[in-house]
Amino acid sequence: MGKIPASLRSSAIPVTQLLKNPPQTQSSKPLPPSYFSSKKKPKSFKSLKPSLNPNSQSHPISLITSPILSDAKTLINSLVSNLNSPVDLQFHNSLLHSYSSISNLEDAFSLFTYMLKTLPSFSPDHSTFHILLSSTCNSNSNDSPLSHLRRVVDFMVFHGCLPHPATIDVAVRGLCVSGHAEDAVKLVSELHCKNSVTPDHYTYNFLVKHLCKTRSMTMVYNVISELQGSVGLKPNLYTYTILIDNVCNSRNLREATRLLSELSENGFKPDCYVYNTIMKGYCTLSLGNEVLRVYKKMIEEGVEPDIVTYNTLIFGLSKSGRVKEARKYLDVMAEMGLFPDAVTYTSLMNGMCREGDAVGAMRLLGEMEAKGCSPNACTYNTLLHGLCKSRLLDKGMELYGVMKSGGVKLETASYATFLRALCREGRAAEAYEVFDYAVESKSLTDFAAYSTLESTLKWLKKTREKGLAV
Template identity: 75%
Template sequence: MGKIPAFLRSSTIPVSQIIKTPQSQSHQSSKSFPPSNFIQNRKPKSVKPLKPSLNPNSSSPPLVPITFPNLSEAKSFINSLISNPNIPLDIQFYNSIIHSFSSIATLDDAFSLFTHMLKTLPSFSPDRSTFHILITHSCISKTHDSVLTGVSRAVDYMASQGFPPDPVTVDIAVRGICLSRHEDAAAKLVTELHDKYSVTPDNYTFNFLVKHLCKNRSMSMVYGVIDELEKLVGLKPDLITYTILIDNVCNNKNLREATRLLSELNEKGFKPDCYVYNTIMKGYCSLNLGNEMIKVFKTMKEVGVEPDLYSYNTVIFGLSKSGRVKDARKYLDVMAEMGHFPDAVTYTSLMNGMCREGDALGALRLLGEMEAKRCSPNECTYNTLLHGLCKSRLLDKGKELFETMKEGGVKLESASYATFLRALCREGRVAEAYEVFDYAVESKSVTDVSAYSTLESTLKWLKKAREQGLSVC
């Protein structure tokens, strides 16, 4: 269903004033539209980097340790710290120097500066976090071989200084390499570190790797990496691993594979939780396979997994989407009996299904029921109803609902705005169409370009229809 925006306050106009004598309805289907998010991009002001003071008599440490990638200048800066009594001697300050220089210099120069600091500064005593900085920056590379070589070099250097890698080290390296989109190199590094230093990552690291592999690699490669790490390192998939795999195949609409993974999960002694079943139901819902979705829901209850609010919302949305609104409404009472009270998502799903069936007035009455139970409608609720009313040619009701939305400061979504605008123009109510246009622009519901282009195309259609003597009502 997508992410639902924050609840908006209820309308100040009672729904009973909107629901009047039913008008003729057109059984045209209403579509489901996700809420729009509007982000204002702002160009940040350019800030000139501060160059650290190399004056040993400076009264305070530099604000930015190093802002230049030149190794000789960086070494000169380190030399200036020796005679400066105001320089802090804690490890955080020295780590900030290494971090700032490593982020702008080459890996070779970062190692050179690190070695120079060891020789020059008696107070510099690196700890494990210092070497982790080098490992983090060694993960930034464009090729598989170079990133693996760089990280291995940093880990070996760390071990030579008396800090053999531990699971935290492996986690930092794996996460850094995955963020550079070299997941295959991360998997290879896990094997190398296990063979060389007998260190094994925990399941958090393993599952992070699996998640990134699912995101950027084929499933055949994901399964291959999982099998290899289980044989060579001893890392075994857990419930979280299977959840990640099931979620990925469901998103790719491969429900057969999701069912196979669910069986494999059970065979290995794991009990699927509510999230796993919800994920599979969501997958069937996206394919409009309501019967299969209900089977999963019933299986979940049979094995003793209690459905949550998301489970019921998924069932109601899936049934409503597939034209089974009556069946969907039955679950309102069921979920209430189980202590899960319907929310805005629940009611909006039902309204969407009713509008699809041409029962926009029934959806409007459901809005009254929703408010009576003190469940606040949200932006998606209002826009779903407005779109449904316009599609059913209940324009007066739509206009009253629009006034309600204005009172509550509810924004129009692009689809409901376009549908409403065209419906008004089709009925010859151009002045009211301009009012809708003004509100859409003033409330920043849609971009100015979209608002103008929709209005322009609608008016052109209206003019052409009138010129051809066509009825627009």
């Protein structure tokens, strides 16, 4: 716990050297190869080419390429005449999938019926009908596929295959992805009334989460109430977590508190993730007191904090100007057997830089590395921004040299602050060099990098005219 991924490991140069004898950029040791490791190359197209052997275990993809029904039947006749041994359901489903994905529902039904008559080994099950359901939802039409989904379900029942929770899951996900979440709610109620089938909580929570992202909370609550009345589905702990996370993201902490009380009233005990979510919400509002209050309540309720809890707490306290208090929780973490990670230290450094103690933040970086925790790009950018704000430009240049030697990308805020600090000190040539690195390293888009440089130079011209810059 608290271990930093290899992809985030930084320069082998300890930051303590920056505080004493700054190394030259040219002599900086390169970062470990894992830092620069590129993504694995994709497999060749040959290796991705589907097998057309009907007895192969892999799906024969796109066997039927024409939406014309007669062409599909002709191909099936040709395949049947060349088959020397029975084939499995996977092969039949692949045939149906390849055709239903490019044809209309009527023709897909017709091909299904033709396959039943022509292929003696074809014995459809739920997976077969789910292919038709999925293809119906994936059509490019702007019209709701609800009526077609109803037909597929009736077709399914007609052939002796009753819908079950997985059937609802396929239909609900398809309707939500295609932008018809309201119809998904209707279908859930209809299938429950007509076929006595109820979705499981995985499907239910998927629907709630999708509604939270795309609809108002008023509608979400109405749907929850409707499904509770018509289907008997009640929110569980994960449902409440989704709701709390959504209102916290919209900074409605009063509603989050109400949901927390409702959660407890319904017999659920808030877990670590629920408390972390609420703490995160208070962090966005810079309410350190409330973050601490939630943490203490969590302890009182006997819920064991994890590293995310402490990172959130330290970030919230640091952001609200309580860095000294936040640092105390490093010791608490150690007592709990948790190891501070890059997020922990970066949160503290950010708070220290806000207070104007960039040198102290650099010392903390040295302490961080001494304890075996490697900084990441966010750590470096936080420090660079803080050093420039504190007008410690030389130290900023030293840190930038380490970042450049390690290929660490510049973030927008630190890049803009760095350029302005350089121009303010009359070091325009170095500012142009930083601009070149930002472009070459793909830290920003060319437009963003150039427009920031241009606005900085305009600012410099104005300040010089007023006699406020070198």
